[in-house]
Structures are given as C-alpha cells and as structure tokens.
Amino acid sequence: MTQSPAPPLPSPEERRRLREAKSLSQADVADKMGVTRETVRSWETGRTTPRGSKLEAYVELLTAQDPATTSAETEGRTGVEAEAEVTARQEPYAEAEADPSVEAEAEAEADSDEEPAPPPPALTPPQAFDALYAFCTPALVRQTYLLTGRRELARESVERAFQLAWHRWPEVAVDRDPAGWVRATAYEYALSPWHRLRPRHRHPEAPPADAADRALLDVFLKLPPMYRRTLLLYDGVGLDLPETAAETEASTPAAANRLLHAREAVAERLPELAAPEELHRRLTVLAATERLRAAKPRSVRYGSEHRARTWTRAAIAFTVLLIGATSLTLRTAPDHYEPPMAPGATIRGVPPRAASGPLSDEQLELHAFLKSQTVSGPERLVPEAR
Template sequence: MTQSTTGTAAAQPLPSPKERRRLREAKSLSEEQVAAAVGVTRATVRSWETGRTSPRGRKREAYARLIGTADATSTSTPPPTPPALPQPPVDAPVESPTGAPVAPPTESHAETPTESLAETPAGSCGEAPAEPPAEAPTEAPTSSPTPPTASPAEAFDALYRHTAAALFRQTYLLTGRCNLSREAVGKAFDLAWQRWPEVAVDRDPVGWVRAAAYEHAMSPWRRMRPEHRRADPPPEAPGPRALLDALLSLPPAYRRTLLLHDGVGLGLPETAAETEASTPAAAGRLMTARAAVAEKLPELATATAPAEQAALLHEHLGALALAQPATSLPVPELIRTGSERKAQLWTRAAIAFTVLLIGLTLITLATAPRKYETPQSPAQKVGGVPALGGPQKLTPQDKKLQKKLGGELVHGPARLVPRVG
C-alpha cells in the first residue's frame, strides 16, 4: 500500500463512528474484509466503528477510501480490493446490525450479510413464513436508527422497530416458547422506556435491551406459570427440531453463550461481559456447548475445524430463527403507553399509601394518652384456700368452767392450787 502523494493521509476526514459502520454495511463489507484490506485486526475495525479509537496515517486513508469517504481530488492509489471470505472465522461470525443471528454469506445465499432478521414476511407464531423477497435491501440499517434530534418517544420507537423482531427470535432460541419470548421482549422494552434517560446515553442500547430480555426469558420463575410450563411444538423438519432440542438441553449459561457468540456474532470478550463471566470461562462454555450440539447434529459433527463449526452453527441458528415470524409483537406506542400507565398506577398507589400512613399516624397521636397510667387489675375470686382455723365450739361444761373462773377473785398463785375435797 503506497502513501498518498498529497500528504494528507493523517488528516483524511472521517465520518462519525456510527456512520462508518453504516457505510461499510452499505457496501456489503464485513469487518474481516475491511481488516484484511487495511492490514489490521477485526478488533481494531470494531474499535474504529465504536469510537474508542480512530485510524491514523496510511491506514486512515485506506480505510476512508474503502468505505467511500475519501476526497475525489486525492491522487492516492485506488482503494484495495478486500479479499473474499467464504466463511467467517470462529471468533467473528457475520454480525447483523440488529444483533440478530443471520446466515453467513455464501455464493448461493440471496441475502446480504447485513440483512436483518426483523425483515421477515407476515405470519403468526407457529406458522411457516412466506417466501422471502428475491432482492436484499440496497442499504442496510445503521447500528443506531435514532436521528440526532429525535424526541425520546421517536428514539424509543426507532429502537423498538430496529430490534424487537430480532430479540423475539433470539429469545425463542433460548426458551422454545413463543409466548414467553413475546412477553420477554415486551417487558424488556417496558423497562427500557421506564429507564430511558439511562438507556438513551448507553453505549449499546441494543445490548441493554437484549440483556433485559434474556434475563426475563431465562428466569426459572417464569416457567413455573401454567402458560409457560410446556414448550411449544417443535419444528417439523428433522434438522431444526434436533437443533432446538440440543439448544434446550444445554444449561442456560451455555445456551446463552452459544447464541451470543455463534448466533448474534458477538466477540468472545463481549460475550463474556454480557454473560457476567470471565473470558476463559466463556470460552470453555462455548466449546462445551458446541460439542453437545454436535452430538445431535451429524452435519456439525463432520466439521473438524472450529471455524467450520462456527459457520455451520451460525447458518443453522439463523435459519431456525428466521422460521419464527415476529408480526404478533405489539406496536411501540402500546409499549410506551402501557409503561406510562403502569408508572402512573404505581405512583398513585405510593401516594395513597403515604397519605394513609400519615393519617394513621395523626390519629394515633391524637388519641394516645399524654401520660401513661398503670391500669388496676380487676378483683378476682380466689379459690382453693382452706378456711380460717380457730378454737372449737365450747361445750356446756367448758362454758360452766369459764363462768366459774371468771367470777372468782384473783389471789395470785393460790389460784393455781387445786382444791381437795
């Protein structure tokens, strides 16, 4: 790669990080292709597109020409042609702009690598979707669909339309239940609207909502409810049925790690951060999950290289996710109004409880005695006490002797001398 003769390589203007990603996806270029053409790693390209760093020098000029932002009057060499990547590597599956699993780009695949899973035809959960459009959209959606000057409601609606369908399909892969997946997506966006000031300034609003939806869907308490105890009927095709059974047989943490890395396309550090695990622990879970799924999928078991396994899993997960239409999701206006109504009810309940507590306190203060007086215990009859003891009733002889002794004069000791005769 030759240096520009104009000497402006270090000062080559670049758009914002979000616009860089949009331009790259509009040209149907993956991060691996850009990294190979510029001569850097995939992590460096992702760092450029998230705003953590910016390219400099000749790499800056080559990157600008590759995404189509270089000056037309520049006399530099033409932009390098990115090498073809028939299969994504193990740590970098193709990533859709909505964070949804899609099939990797192949020569026979009609869709572009950046096509969103939300763009599926109408249908209901459990029904086969209609035929996909023959042509892919000419311009892929950006990573942040919110205009800079949008109101909070408009920004929330844009985020919902951008990610709700993909999140529904992802949660279905985690739970195998359409109703639970629909409920999890609604609860996640309900919580996001309640905390919109926090979500709006988050570096990854899609990841924030995705984590909330995953936590709600995978909570063991949800499946204790009668409507969520049984899983939905599995797909009729043997391949998708085996894949879904293999996913649901994995522990929740392993299932989530496999979906985030091989399905959504997150890197291993990002997967570890979202699953609240260390990077080595996430790598161990990923390898264990792949091995468990390979036991039930003969096609996956034939792939010996980790890159081949990642590509096949990415393709099968995308196909299984696309088989679940997401048209039954509510519109974003209902999510916002329901969240606001719930917030109003909680606010009114809190105010009513506070007023009740204050009223009871005032009544207690008004009726309570100023000085405490110990109450006297009421009289009670005591039983079981013996009668009072004393001398027996005097007999007539005793009374006669008492009368006689009382009538005599007292002469001292002589009184004690008995009379004889």
C-alpha cells in the same frame, strides 16, 4: 530492542469513510480481518477498538494505497496529481462532482451571501424510540425464542424490555449501545426463574415443524441458562468474546469456558454442528422459520406510561396508608409508663388462709341468735351479757 509504536487508528467516522472509499462492505472487511460483521460495525461506531495484530492489520487495510497511486509514482507524476487520481478512482460520486452544472451551482452557492441550509431537525424521543424498536424487535424476538423455546414469553420479554427502556429513555438514549441495553434486559427477563411458577408456563408449547429444527432446539434448551445465553450471543448474534463476557457479566476466560462447554454439548448430540459456522447458520435458520410479531411501538410506549402511573398511584396509596396507621398509633398509644403488677409471693411464717368450711354447732347457734335480734338501731350496738 525497542518495540515499534502502534499505528494511529482513525476516528470512527474516518474508518467508515475509508472503507466506503475503497468500495468495501463490512462483510468484506470482516472476511479480510477474520472477525465477524458485528465486530467491524462496533469498530466503526466506536463501541470497541481493535488491539494488537488486529489493530495493525485494520489500520493497514484502511490506509493502504490503491495500485493506481503506485503506478502514478513510477511514471514520475507529482504527488498532487497521483492523489487527485486516487481520489477520483475511490470516490463513488466523482462523475457527478465533475459535472459542469454541479460545479457551477457549487460556485454560485459559494459566491452568494445566503446562509447555509439549517441541519435537519433532530428526532424527538418518541421518534427515536420507534426507530430503535423497529430496528431491534424482529431479530430480538427470534433470539429470545431460541433462548426460551416459548413464543409468548419471547414477545412478552421484548415488550417488557422496551417498556423499561422507554421508562428510562434519558439513560438509554445516551448509552453507547442502546440495542445491547435492550437485548440484555430482554434476556434477563426471559431467563427469570420465576416464570416456572406461572400456570401457563407449566405446559410446553408446540415445537417447530421440521425434525432437524426440533432436535436443535431441544439440545439448545437443555443447556444451562448462562451457557445457552453465551452460545447465542457469540455464535448466534455474532458478538466477540469480550462483548459476550461483558453482557453476561462474566470474565473473558469464564465466557470462553462456557462457550467451549456449550459447543461440546451441542456437538455431542448433533455432530454435524461441530463447526461454529454451521451452528451459526442453523441457529439463524431456526430463528427465521418462526414468524413472531411484537406489538406496535406506540402501544409499547403507552403500556410503559400506564405501568408507571399504576405503580406511582400504588406507591402514593401505600404511603398514605402508612401515614394513617402511624397517626392512629400515636393517637391511641399510652402517654405514660404503667409498670405491670408483680405476681404474688408466699411470705414465710404466716400460714396460708384456710378456705371457709361448714359451720360448727356453736357458730350455728350464734348465727341464729344474731338473726333474732334487732337488725338496726343503737340497741344493736349495746352488748348484752349472756
């Protein structure tokens, strides 16, 4: 038995156009497919593609014909007329296109020899960065707060992540998911174990005002860091399991195991949150109750540039210091080898030299006689018989 080939999947732009032509939102498609809205958005942006039964159901949902087409075929109309009617029903701006003035204007533009209008100018790097910052920051600060339970650390983590993103903007700008790149960087900084050594992080911050929110945050923060991150990405952010595993740098079975254990730990302490939908809702409500504001994008870019200049100057100063120390060492180091003096060794057969002791009577007499004689002159050298 041969397996039927998988249906062709339209391009990402065509997927969005077909969905909008059917007057469906991403949430509607997610409900029909049994996935999250984030998954549908990743399908339409080309980050991921459905597989297996999801692929067949997704293609069938996008390419399914409208009932108007079926009725037109049963009435004996031609395929061209039925397609025109379906297009007229599906296009949201069909009435505007049918306006005679619009058609006349379009014909006039087609007949004229004027060049088409130039495309809108592309965003500059600062503008693109500011747009990404404005889009991601509000939700990312709340997610980081759920991950750490500290407001100041959440703001600092997001700012540091965007500073690093601006420092590596040529790399981030061409990434398939710039928001995911910044999110992973912020999570890594927020979960760094070195924060526990900082003096201001030795004391807990004020908990949420609501008792239910306090209980949920307390249970959430008692999970291991990787379990906490996996649960937040899957049930909080809405990523699917492969994306969660990729962002946490784990295999899909490992990510699924962490997710199950985290859900069991939360359900053990809070049985009312055993359902994933209720847990997702409560996490969203808990994050929304905290009003967390981050810095302006311009100040973040300036901070990144200032940080880069500081580290560059420090690297230059260290290099100059290293070169100076090396030059001084080469200048003062000996230019030839001097072997060390060997320690003394005892020679066998020769008695050791005795230390001088008190003089005998004969020696004292001789010493006095020598002192009484001439001190200098040739007479000193002539021996005398005694």
